[in-house]
Amino acid sequence: MAPPSSRRSGFSKKAQFSLFTGYLLAGAGAVLGLALLALSLWQPAAFAPLRGVASDVVAPVGTGGAVTRSGSQGFFATISGYFNAGQQNAELRRENELARIRLAEADAIKAENQRLKGLLDLRDGEAKPVAMARLVGSTATSVRRHAYISAGTSSGVAPGMPVLSERGVIGRVLETGRNSARVLLLTDSESVLPVRRAKDNVIAFAEGRGDGLLRIRLVNLGVNPLKVGDMMVTSGAGGYYRPGVAVAVIAKITPDGGIARLVAEPSATNFVAVEPVHEAAAVAELEDTVLPGPSPAAGATPTPTPAPPSGAAAGEE
Amino acid sequence: MERIDPRARSDIYGLRINRAPYAWRVRSVPYVTIMLGSLLPVLLIADLMPLFPSLGFLLLLGWRMVRPGLLPLWAGAPLGAFDDLVSGQPFGSAILLWSLAMIVIELIETRFPWRGFWQDWFTAGVIAVSYWFAALLVSGASVTPEMFIVALPQALLSVMLYPIIARMVAGLDRFRLARARKID
Numbered sequence: 001m002a003p004p005s006s007r008r009s010g011f012s013k014k015a016q017f018s019l020f021t022g023y024l025l026a027g028a029g030a031v032l033g034l035a036l037l038a039l040s041l042w043q044p045a046a047f048a049p050l051r052g053v054a055s056d057v058v059a060p061v062g063t064g065g066a067v068t069r070s071g072s073q074g075f076f077a078t079i080s081g082y083f084n085a086g087q088q089n090a091e092l093r094r095e096n097e098l099a100r101i102r103l104a105e106a107d108a109i110k111a112e113n114q115r116l117k118g119l120l121d122l123r124d125g126e127a128k129p130v131a132m133a134r135l136v137g138s139t140a141t142s143v144r145r146h147a148y149i150s151a152g153t154s155s156g157v158a159p160g161m162p163v164l165s166e167r168g169v170i171g172r173v174l175e176t177g178r179n180s181a182r183v184l185l186l187t188d189s190e191s192v193l194p195v196r197r198a199k200d201n202v203i204a205f206a207e208g209r210g211d212g213l214l215r216i217r218l219v220n221l222g223v224n225p226l227k228v229g230d231m232m233v234t235s236g237a238g239g240y241y242r243p244g245v246a247v248a249v250i251a252k253i254t255p256d257g258g259i260a261r262l263v264a265e266p267s268a269t270n271f272v273a274v275e276p277v278h279e280a281a282a283v284a285e286l287e288d289t290v291l292p293g294p295s296p297a298a299g300a301t302p303t304p305t306p307a308p309p310s311g312a313a314a315g316e317e
Numbered sequence: 318m319e320r321i322d323p324r325a326r327s328d329i330y331g332l333r334i335n336r337a338p339y340a341w342r343v344r345s346v347p348y349v350t351i352m353l354g355s356l357l358p359v360l361l362i363a364d365l366m367p368l369f370p371s372l373g374f375l376l377l378l379g380w381r382m383v384r385p386g387l388l389p390l391w392a393g394a395p396l397g398a399f400d401d402l403v404s405g406q407p408f409g410s411a412i413l414l415w416s417l418a419m420i421v422i423e424l425i426e427t428r429f430p431w432r433g434f435w436q437d438w439f440t441a442g443v444i445a446v447s448y449w450f451a452a453l454l455v456s457g458a459s460v461t462p463e464m465f466i467v468a469l470p471q472a473l474l475s476v477m478l479y480p481i482i483a484r485m486v487a488g489l490d491r492f493r494l495a496r497a498r499k500i501d
Contacts, residue, residue: 143453211464
C-alpha cells in the first residue's frame with residue numbers, strides 16, 4: 001500500500017512547509033523527551049505531583065479491576081478445590097491438630113514474652129495503621145515494579161510509610177497523590193530491606209531482583225547458616241518497618257545468602273494497610289545528617305547511603 | 318433497489334445516502350484507543366514481574382502502519398507523555414522513544430513507499446523490540462541478567478501481537494468512519 005498522495009508535497013509551498021513543520025515538531029518532541037528523561041533520572045521525585053494527579057484519576061477505575069482480579073483467583077481456587085477435596089480434607093485435619101498444639105505453645109511463649117518485655121520496659125510493637133486501602137494495580141509493562149493503592153495524602157499517607165498486607169510486607173510508599181499513592185514493591189531492583197531470620201538473629205538484606213524473587217545477602221559472611229524454607233522477617237533496622245513482619249521464605253541457597261520467595265504476593269492481595277514510619281524521629285534525623293537534599297522516599301537501609309527510589313543516585317554506592 | 322438487495326446502497330461504512338460519520342469519532346478514536354492501551358495493563362494486573370508489552374505503543378504502531386498519515390508526525394510526544402504518567406517508567410522515556418519511533422517509521426515510509434503486510438510486520442517487530450530494549454535501559458533500574466530474562470517474553474509477545482493489533486486497529490477504523498449520523 002502506498003502512502004496517500006496528499007502526503008507528497010510536490011511543488012506546493014504550503015505542503016512543503018507543513019511537512020517540514022511536522023518533522024520539526026517531532027524532533028522537538030524527541031529532544032524534549034530526552035531532556036525530561038534526563039531530569040527524571042537525575043531527580044526521580046521531580047514529576048511526582050504530575051503522576052499523583054494521573055494516579056488519582058486511574059485509581060477509582062482500577063478498583064473495579066481489583067475486585068475482578070481477586071474474585072477470579074477465588075474462582076479458580078474453588079474449582080481446583082473440588083478435584084482434591086477428600087485428600088485435602090484429611091491433610092487439613094492433621095494440620096489442624098498440629099496447629100492447635102503449636103498455638104498452645106505459642107500462647108505460652110507469648111505470655112513469657114510479655115513478662116520479659118515488662119521486665120525490659122519495652123513498648124509494644126503493634127502500630128495502628130494510617131489507612132486501609134485497596135491495591136489497585138501495578139505497572140505491568142515497565143521493568144520497574146510499582147503498584148498503586150487507593151489512599152493518599154487525604155487519608156494521611158506520606159512517602160516512606162510501609163505498606164503491609166495481612167500476610168506480610170508489600171513495599172513502601174514512594175509518591176502520593178490526593179486519593180492514591182504509588183508503592184515501590186519489594187521485588188523492584190532498587191528496593192533494599194533489612195531482614196533477619198525469624199527464629200534467630202541472622203541479619204541480612206533483602207534486595208529485589210526485578211524478576212519476582214528477592215536476593216537475601218547476609219551481613220556476616222562465613223558459613224552460610226540459611227536453609228531452604230527459612231522465614232525472613234523485618235529486622236526493624238533503618239526505622240521504616242516495625243520488626244517482626246514476614247517478608248520472604250528462602251527457596252534456594254547461594255554462597256552469600258539465598259534466593260527467597262515473597263510471603264505477600266501483590267497479585268494475590270486485595271487490601272493493604274499503610275502503617276506509619278516505625279521510628280519517624282530517628283528516620284528524620286538520619287535523613288538530615290546523611291542526605292541534605294529533600295529525598296522523601298529514601299531507602300530503608302541502615303547503611304550511610306540509603307537506597308534511593310530510582311537508579312539515579314545508585315551510582316554512589 | 319433495497320428490496321432486491323438490502324445492502325445495495327451501502328459499503329463497509331454503512332449506508333451511503335443521507336448518512337455521515339460523526340466528526341468526534343473521526344478525530345478522537347485513534348488517540349482514545351492508544352491512551353486506553355496505555356492504561357489497560359496498569360488496571361488489570363498487579364504482578365511481580367513485567368508481563369505485558371506496552372499496549373499503548375503497539376496501538377500507536379498499529380494506527381501508524383494501518384492508517385499512514387492519520388496521526389501527525391509529532392503525535393508521539395503528547396501520547397508518550399500520557400503513557401509515562403501511568404507506566405512506571407521515568408517521565409520522558411516514552412516521549413523520547415515514541416517520537417523517535419514516529420520519525421523512524423516516516424523515514425522508512427519515504428524510502429519504501431510501497432509496503433505490504435509482511436514488511437509492515439517486520440518494521441513493527443524491529444521497532445517494538447528496539448523499544449522494549451531501550452525502555453529496559455532507561456527504566457532507572459540497574460539491569461540485571463535475571464531482569465533481562467524475565468522481560469524477554471515481553472519482547473516476543475510484542476512482535477507476535479502485531480497482526481492481531483493491526484486487525485483490531487482496522488476494526489476500530491471501520492468504527493471510526495462508520496456513517497452513523499443521519500443528515501436530515
